[in-house]
Amino acid sequence: MKLKRIAYSSGEPAGIGPDIALYLALAQASQPSSAELVVLGNKQLLQDRAHQLGLDVSLVEYDASRPPQHWPLGTLLVAEHALAGTVTAGELNPANSRYVLNLLDHACRGCLQGEFDAVMTGPVHKGVINDAGIAFSGHTEFFAEQSQTPQVVMMLATPGLRVALVTTHLPLSQVPSAINQPLVESVTEIVASALKQQFACPQPRILMCGLNPHAGEQGHLGGEEIEHIEPAIRDLKQRGIDVSGPWPADTVFQPHYLENADAVIAMYHDQGLPVLKYRGFGNAVNITLGLPFVRTSVDHGTALDKAGTGAIDIGSASYALETALTMVTE
Ligand SMILES: NC(=O)C1=CN([C@@H]2O[C@H](COP(=O)(O)OP(=O)(O)OC[C@H]3O[C@@H](n4cnc5c(N)ncnc54)[C@H](O)[C@@H]3O)[C@@H](O)[C@H]2O)C=CC1
Numbered sequence: 001m002k003l004k005r006i007a008y009s010s011g012e013p014a015g016i017g018p019d020i021a022l023y024l025a026l027a028q029a030s031q032p033s034s035a036e037l038v039v040l041g042n043k044q045l046l047q048d049r050a051h052q053l054g055l056d057v058s059l060v061e062y063d064a065s066r067p068p069q070h071w072p073l074g075t076l077l078v079a080e081h082a083l084a085g086t087v088t089a090g091e092l093n094p095a096n097s098r099y100v101l102n103l104l105d106h107a108c109r110g111c112l113q114g115e116f117d118a119v120m121t122g123p124v125h126k127g128v129i130n131d132a133g134i135a136f137s138g139h140t141e142f143f144a145e146q147s148q149t150p151q152v153v154m155m156l157a158t159p160g161l162r163v164a165l166v167t168t169h170l171p172l173s174q175v176p177s178a179i180n181q182p183l184v185e186s187v188t189e190i191v192a193s194a195l196k197q198q199f200a201c202p203q204p205r206i207l208m209c210g211l212n213p214h215a216g217e218q219g220h221l222g223g224e225e226i227e228h229i230e231p232a233i234r235d236l237k238q239r240g241i242d243v244s245g246p247w248p249a250d251t252v253f254q255p256h257y258l259e260n261a262d263a264v265i266a267m268y269h270d271q272g273l274p275v276l277k278y279r280g281f282g283n284a285v286n287i288t289l290g291l292p293f294v295r296t297s298v299d300h301g302t303a304l305d306k307a308g309t310g311a312i313d314i315g316s317a318s319y320a321l322e323t324a325l326t327m328v329t330e
């Protein structure tokens, strides 16, 4: 079988994204025999970080014209991108924001054009990218826009729980007006189809959260359930999708409900993700559903306080890599 070529965009240079690449190169479990990992990043930065961490990693320049191959433990293949400013672990420098975006551009273009079979993203710092004058709300939205995909879905998964979101990086004040019946339906359809095709759930069972406390309490605590979410559920059921709700979010995340479900759909970021991270932080993956390519990501952020210290956990990165590989080989 042909080896898969997976891109790892190493993200914010002052964060732990580069450290993750170095530790992955040294971890047997993270060197799958069926894939070649290409780190999109900067060789000097990786060399400096390896030195800071006391790691012995051999950096090899990536050549896109050569077929993927299996590299020995301790070797890291690097697709070179130039930095614009100095990098100090833990200290953000807006001068490097364009570099971060260049990594994502390469990843997206490479996946669309067949250079890469999938991308796993390292963490970026959304704030510093915006500080540099570049509007950016997240990888999810960036990859959707770059690949001209009108609707994608953010789903995080850890063993025993998958949580997908109707809205992603939106100020809380804008969430209620963003929720409407067509959006709830299209998100649910993407989740149901991905569960079937990419996650081996032949008959996906989906639990849908309400937006308001107690799912609106029959309209006494908010009207979005009656106006948008319930009609969407009725339509989806008529189309054969096994979805129930709207459930109060403080009820549905109980084992009693979750044990009979393949995914929960939450209405907004902080309704679903804290539960997911409480259950599986460090052993969870973020997946963008609906893109024309496979994109997975770590479940955490830039961890600026840990960059260059060696006190990091690469569990989520390993899981994200493994998930990407499973998704491209299925
Ligand atoms: N996939 C991505 O690109 C994501 C990026 N972010 C960005 O990260 C930035 C910082 O976000 P925070 O809320 O501080 O979350 P964070 O995940 O960076 O850090 C929260 C805490 O967890 C620790 N931590 C995180 N990952 C760790 C790891 N692998 N090993 C050991 N400790 C780890 C950190 O040291 C910190 O104490 C924000 O700008 C945010 O936008 C946040 C989530 C995902």
Ligand SMILES: NCC(=O)COP(=O)(O)O
Pocket: 137, 138, 139, 140, 141, 273, 286, 297
């Ligand atoms: N909390 C997860 C998160 O915000 C990651 O977003 P994205 O950069 O993957 O879109």
